[in-house]
Amino acid sequence: MIDLSTARRHVLRSARAAGYCAAVSAHGVVLVVLVPVLVYSAVLCLVGVGLLVLPLELRLLRRLADAERTRLGRWTATPTTPAGPHPRSTLMAVLSDPAGRRDLRWAPCMAVAGTLLGFIGAAIFLLPAAVLVLICLWWLFPADDPIRPLLNVPIDGWGSAVYAGAPQLLLSLLLARFGPPLIARLAAASNRRLLAPSAAAALAERVTALDHTRTGAIKAHGDELRRIERDLHDGTQARLVSLAMQLGLAERTLGSDPAAVGPLLTRAREGAEEAMAELRDLLRSVYPPVLANRGLAGALSAVVARCPVPATAHLDELGPVPAQVEVAVYFAITEALTNAAKHSHARSASVTLARVDDTLRAEIIDDGRGGAAEGGGTGLRGMRRRVEAVDGVLRVQSPLGGPTVIIVECPCAS
Structure with a gap:
């Protein structure tokens, strides 16, 4: 008897792999256009024009490469940190960036191999649907059409169409089950090798x-x-x-x-x-006494309950967390909720705190007006210093109009 939950898991896994392949192929098509433009702009540097446009194109390439790094992290479940924007816009500064050189190494390979592998992986996943369509539309093809005889069986009715098409459908299902994950792993390994820094x-x-x-x-x-x-x-x-x-x-x-x-x-x-x-x-x-008395989860529950903005908390089991990490995360979340009420004029907020392996991850979201910046007097600079002092990372996404998303990740291995 077929286990439906297992079959569903296999289908979702293949669909996820096919989605990754489709994204890789789409990026490859973009790079098919961008790589010749980069070469042409490099030649134009001889007459000075390329010095103005090439940094802009390299920043675009960095965005594409960082998007692939982020997608790699999601696909392989291995943290892959984006390189981030170039610190300066001059051509020499961009070219001296080690991540920029890796981007240039990755671009032509992605334009060729990425486009091909991604297209094949996505096409294999869609192959069963194509075979099924051919079986159902057998009557559209002339009797002497080379497509119509399946497995050298003349197709003159539904019975012969199903009889001849079933083996091909089974073969395409097997390919769709194993092909996209295999190709996705191959493409991910190639991209990681090209984009990740050496030891x-x-x-x-x-x-x-x-x-x-x-x-x-x-x-x-x-x-x-x-x-x-x-x-x-x-x-x-x-x-x-x-x-x-x-x-x-x-x-x-x-x-x-x-x-x-x-x-x-x-x-x-x-x-x-x-x-x-x-x-x-x-x-x-x-060091807030509430941390010593109730732990980080209990302390944050109290902070969320006292927040002027209606807020919800989703707190997982955290296990043992170093005291300095507890303090940094506690003050970061407290400051973020204060900003949501004082500066963002939010109507609601949410706090999610979870431990993934040896990393404590907090996500604070509010539906305010956005536009938060470290130089705007919102305490973000102090939050970043506290988090970085415990070797953590703070990321802020706050477009104008909102929402504001603040992510704090701190290592908490004992």
Whole structure:
């Protein structure tokens, strides 16, 4: 007996592979046009015109390559980080980018092999439908048409059409079952080999990324120390100085006017309570006690419940998470929800927190007006520093008109 769930899983797997092949073929067709244009623009650099247009074309190539890197990550379930836009627009800066050289190596191969492999993979998946159509439309072909005799069996009715077409339909189903996944894996392996950095390049990029995050972590740590020092100096220290003055005045007044000591002690007690409240707020900004008491999931449930914007939370089982990662993710989500209410004017928001292998992934979405930028005073720069300080990644997608999507990914391996 055929297991329907297994058959459905095989069909979905082949359909997904065929979809990947179709996307590869579509990109290949675009590159069939773009590669000659790149060559022509490179020749025009001899007369100076290409120096103006070639960087624009290389940025377009980077977008295509990054789209393939993203698609590779989804298809192979292996994280493949896009290279991102070129940092500068000058031709020499673009050509000196190692990822740009990999893009140029990938483009002609994708234009030829990608177009061919992608087309074959998508066509094989559609082959059973084509055979079925031919069987059902046997009567459209003349009797002497070479298509009409299937397996050398004359087709003169439905019975002979089904009898002769069934083996071909079965063969096409087998090809559609195994062909697209095989071709998709071949195309993905080729694209990954061409687009992914070598071991040495990956190590160099990793060192550069670590140097960047280390610099950001040191700066974030310095900013945090200065903030704590400022809060202590301007708030708590001033309260304690006032408290000492009130107690000293009460001590001097005690012998001459005991009745006036009571109000002084009352003000001193109020000052001490205010100082303790400020110290508690300062400690919460360093490591919120709710994280120690309820864990990250419980703390975020409380944050979502108190959010001014109607918000929902989807929190999976997280397992053990390092304390520094908990703090970074907690403050990032808190800041994102604050932005949704204060700057984005959102009507609703959602928070999704899950652990995928050794990566903690948070996604915050709001339906506000969008347009969030790190230089816009929305706290995104501080969020990025906190996340990068724990070797994490923060991505912001906020087109004008919304929605705003903030993704935080932090390694949480013990």
